[in-house]
Amino acid sequence: MAIIKTENLTKKFRDLVAVDNVSMEIADGECFGLLGPNGAGKTSLIRMITAISPVTAGQVWVDGQDLARHSRRVKALLGVVPQTENLDPDLTVLQNLLTFARYFEIPRKEAMRRSLEALRLFQLEEKRGSRIKALSGGMKRRLLIARGLINQPKILILDEPTVGLDPQSRHLLWQKLRELKAQGITQLLCTQNMEEAALLCDRVAIMHLGKIVVVDVPHNLILKYVGEKLWEIEPSSPAEREQIIRELKNHHVEFEEVGLAIRAFHVDNDELAHKLLVRPRQGTLEDVFFRLTSESLVE
Numbered sequence: 001m002a003i004i005k006t007e008n009l010t011k012k013f014r015d016l017v018a019v020d021n022v023s024m025e026i027a028d029g030e031c032f033g034l035l036g037p038n039g040a041g042k043t044s045l046i047r048m049i050t051a052i053s054p055v056t057a058g059q060v061w062v063d064g065q066d067l068a069r070h071s072r073r074v075k076a077l078l079g080v081v082p083q084t085e086n087l088d089p090d091l092t093v094l095q096n097l098l099t100f101a102r103y104f105e106i107p108r109k110e111a112m113r114r115s116l117e118a119l120r121l122f123q124l125e126e127k128r129g130s131r132i133k134a135l136s137g138g139m140k141r142r143l144l145i146a147r148g149l150i151n152q153p154k155i156l157i158l159d160e161p162t163v164g165l166d167p168q169s170r171h172l173l174w175q176k177l178r179e180l181k182a183q184g185i186t187q188l189l190c191t192q193n194m195e196e197a198a199l200l201c202d203r204v205a206i207m208h209l210g211k212i213v214v215v216d217v218p219h220n221l222i223l224k225y226v227g228e229k230l231w232e233i234e235p236s237s238p239a240e241r242e243q244i245i246r247e248l249k250n251h252h253v254e255f256e257e258v259g260l261a262i263r264a265f266h267v268d269n270d271e272l273a274h275k276l277l278v279r280p281r282q283g284t285l286e287d288v289f290f291r292l293t294s295e296s297l298v299e
C-alpha cells in the first residue's frame with residue numbers, strides 16, 4: 001500500500017515551474033530515494049509533501065489522509081529533516097529538542113527522555129547546554145536529524161541529511177536509518193550522494209527539470225541505462241578518437257562523449273575491448289544519473 005501518494009503535484013513560483021505534474025507512490029516501509037541535479041525541484045516537492053509550502057496544483061495523500069484537509073494530522077506522522085538548518089538560535093541544544101517536542105504535545109518527562117536519547121545517539125550529549133551558534137556545521141546537522149526523530153515518526157523525510165557530516169557521523173546515520181527501516185519506518189531520502197542512495201534505498205526516483213524521469217530499484221536502473229559493465233575511454237589524439245568512435249559504431253555499442261572521454265555502455269565484447277585496449281568497470285547509479293540528467297549540465 002502507498003503511504004505517500006501524489007497526483008499531478010505542481011509547484012510554481014511566478015512563471016517558474018519548480019515541480020511539474022508529479023505523480024508518485026511510496027510504499028509503506030520502503031526507503032525511497034529522491035535524486036536530481038541542483039534546481040531539479042526536490043526540495044520544493046518535499047516541502048509540499050510535508051505541508052511546509054502550499055501546493056499550487058494537484059494532491060497529496062499521506063497514510064490515506066488528504067493533506068489539504070488534514071495537514072495537522074499528517075504532520076504528526078512525519079519526521080522532517082530540512083535541507084536548510086532552522087534551529088532556534090536563542091535556545092540551547094537540549095531546549096531546541098524539548099521545544100520541538102512540545103509542538104507534538106509529548107509529555108515533558110517523555111520529551112526529556114527522548115531528547116537525551118537522541119543527543120546520545122548523535123553524540124551531542126556534551127553540547128546539551130550549548131547555544132546553536134557554538135556548534136560546528138556538522139553538529140547542527142546532527143541536531144537537526146535528532147530533532148526529526150523526536151516525535152517517533154511513522155515516516156521520515158530527509159532532505160540531504162548527510163551534507164557536511166564527517167565519515168563517522170555519516171555511517172552512524174546510515175546505520176540508524178537501516179535500524180529505523182527494520183522497524184518499518186518509511187523513508188523519503190533526498191540525496192546527492194549516489195553511494196548513499198544505492199546503499200540505503202529500495203527504489204530511487206531521478207528528478208530533472210521538475211519532473212520525475214524514472215523510478216526503479218537502483219540495480220535495475222543500472223542494468224537498463226548503462227549496463228553492468230562500461231568502458232571509460234580516453235583517446236590520446238583526435239585521430240584515435242575518430243577511430244574509436246568508428247569501431248564503437250560498427251559494433252553497435254551505445255556511447256556518449258563526456259568531455260574528452262568516451263563512455264561506452266552495455267559492453268560485453270571482450271575482443272573489441274582488447275582491440276581498443278580498454279578494461280571494463282562496473283556501471284554505477286552515478287553513471288545513470290549523468291545519462292538521465294546531462295542536458296542541464298551542458299546548458
Ligand SMILES: Nc1ncnc2c1ncn2[C@@H]1O[C@H](COP(=O)(O)OP(=O)(O)OP(=O)(O)O)[C@@H](O)[C@H]1O
Nearest residue numbers: 013016018036037038039040041042043044045083
Ligand atoms: N522560494 C522560492 N522562490 C522562488 N523560486 C524558488 C523558491 N524555491 C525554489 N525556487 C526555484 O525552484 C527550482 C527548484 O528548486 P529546489 O530548491 O526545489 O531544487 P532542488 O532540487 O532541491 O535543488 P538542490 O539540489 O540545489 O537543493 C529552482 O529553480 C529554484 O530557483
Ligand SMILES: [Mg+2]
Nearest residue numbers: 042043044083
Ligand atoms: Mg534541495
